[in-house]
Amino acid sequence: MEKPALTERVMVSPEIKQTLFGLKRPGERVGDVIERIIMDRKRDEFIEYLDKRAREAQYVPIESDPEMAHMMRDSGSP
Numbered sequence: 001m002e003k004p005a006l007t008e009r010v011m012v013s014p015e016i017k018q019t020l021f022g023l024k025r026p027g028e029r030v031g032d033v034i035e036r037i038i039m040d041r042k043r044d045e046f047i048e049y050l051d052k053r054a055r056e057a058q059y060v061p062i063e064s065d066p067e068m069a070h071m072m073r074d075s076g077s078p
Contacts, residue, residue, distance in 0.1 A: 003029065003032075006029070006031065010034075020033050020034070023036075023037075
């Protein structure tokens with residue numbers, strides 16, 4: 001797949017530039033590295049969101065749901 005043409009320059013310190021070049025995989029451009037970092041960040045933020053929701057949620061036993069109890073009874077599950 002052809003990569004789009006580069007259209008912008010981003011000014012970074014020499015240290016950041018060195019770090020970005022160190023993170024490059026074969027065939028990647030620095031923009032690809034930045035895109036990967038952004039996707040990793042979004043994934044991490046989503047996982048944090050899910051973890052927070054799981055900690056704050058109030059759960060009830062699934063067996064207490066009448067419809068589920070009926071389904072379990074019909075399927076022969078204990």
